[in-house]
Amino acid sequence: MTRIKTDVLIIGAGSAGLSVAAGAAQMGANVVLLEGHKMGGDCLNYGCVPSKALIASAKAAYGQSHSARFGVANCAGEVDYAAAQDHVADVIATIAPVDSQERFEGFGITVIREFGRFISPTEVQAGDTVISARRTVIATGSSPLVPPIPGLADVPYYTNETLFDLREKPKHLLIVGGGPIGMEMAQAHVRLGCAVTVIEGDKALGKDDPELAKVVLDSLRDEGVEIAEGAMAAQVRGKSGAIEVEVKDGRVFKGSHLLIAVGRQSNTERLDLDKAGIETTKTGIEVDEGMRTTNRKIYAIGDVAGGMQFTHVASYHASVIIRSLLFALPLKAKTAHIPWATYTDPELAQVGLTEAQAKSKHGASVEIVRFGYDHNDRAIAERKTKGFIKVMVVKGRPVGASIVGYQAGELINLWALALANKMKMSEIAAMVAPYPTIGEINKRAAGAYFSPRLFESDLVKQVVGFVQRVVP
Secondary structure: OEEEEEEEEEEOOOHHHHHHHHHHHHOOOOEEEEOOOOOOHHHHHOOHHHHHHHHHHHHHHHHHHOOHHHOOOOOOOOOOHHHHHHHHHHHHHHHHHHHOHHHHHHOOOEEEOOOEEEEEOOEEEEOOEEEEEEEEEEOOOEEEOOOOOOOHHHOOOEOOOOHHHOOOOOOEEEEEOOOHHHHHHHHHHHHOOOEEEEEOOOOOOOOOOHHHHHHHHHHHHHOOOEEEOOOOEEEEEEEOOEEEEEEOOOOEEEEOEEEEOOOEEEOOOOOOHHHHOOOEOOOOEOOOOOOEOOOOOEEEOHHHHOOOOOHHHHHHHHHHHHHHHHHOOOOOOOOOOOEEEEOOOOEEEEEEOOHHHHHHHHHHHEEEEEEEHHHOHHHHHOOOOOOEEEEEEEOOEEEEEEEEEOOHHHHHHHHHHHHHOOOOHHHHHOOOOOOOOOOHHHHHHHHHHHHHHHHOOHHHHHHHHHHHHHOO
16 A cells, blocks of 8 residues: 655546646645546536537538528538537547646646545545545536436436437437536537427526526527426336337427436545545535535535536636635635526526526616617627627626627626626726627627616706807
């Protein structure tokens, strides 16, 4: 048995763990990094990267068959599903060196390709190595949640961890789960020539503003995606190529392939957390505002902490705790300024409070500002006029923004900046945006906040009239 002592031990080489490892090592700490599976974690291998690559293939196919509005004849592009998945694999391979073992060893980090488990409050065993560290970071991420639907275990199904290995184009893809992953994959597959049915037990895209979600869902339905809401899966049966999902109200949906996309569960089962005195909740490891566990020398960050499960949140957690690890600064992780996006077409993005949340929290003091894509010249030129922005404003400061439309995931960045720095609407309005850009939508939304104050104010008109009369 080999024993190692180190400053920082990190369990998990996904987005959260790699961010901490690189930062800590480059600032002089001794770092040991454990990873029993693939470097880069879920985001690189099964999540953000492959899903967006497949969406890009689907967008290309859709563009060929919907080009007549630009004066270019529509062309029924022939989809090679296996080649599209090869594109996905190539994208992963292109990015992989950034997350590779060799790169992190180049930072002076000891990388051990084994799963880690606690054997005491201060020690972790990985294979035949025992590591004791001044501080330990758990960054083991999450995995697809597979619900206990009767019959599911006897039927072939996919999750996001196996979908991108598929090379045979599904004739009819059944998707159980109408959240972001389910809806992104639904649109991608219908654009790649598959029939698609989404089976959702409650409301599809139910965590987003329903007014904005409706724009996305209507678009997917127009493209041919069948979306069944209020359809809780009760039974799965069949075999490869002929699968049935029966829901509680008796409806039966038939397809050739099945994707389970009902959510995520934190990866804690291998860790033996009880031996380290670490407590858990229903969603993950229990942490305080500084991401410390119930063992004060151990942190948990990213998906395993059971909060917002996004890659950028994992990276943000890393930036928070690294100051605590290396400089003993008492910092807190916040969520009010964290944005998220769903990469359907149109995209859906949110930061801060939704309209309903803002009204519940701030009552009559909240103002809702709106601006539509159909008034943006670049959107008109690109034929991307479907969508709008809503900004929730309290006493001149934005407290939330919701966007549905082309490049919503890019537009939300400005509002994330505004919330993070407590900016005023006047500061957004003062920005000069190049013309014509989609980004003008943000400035015009800020302008819409001030328009009634300037153009509908009797006092302003009186002042202007007075100046015009008396100033030579």
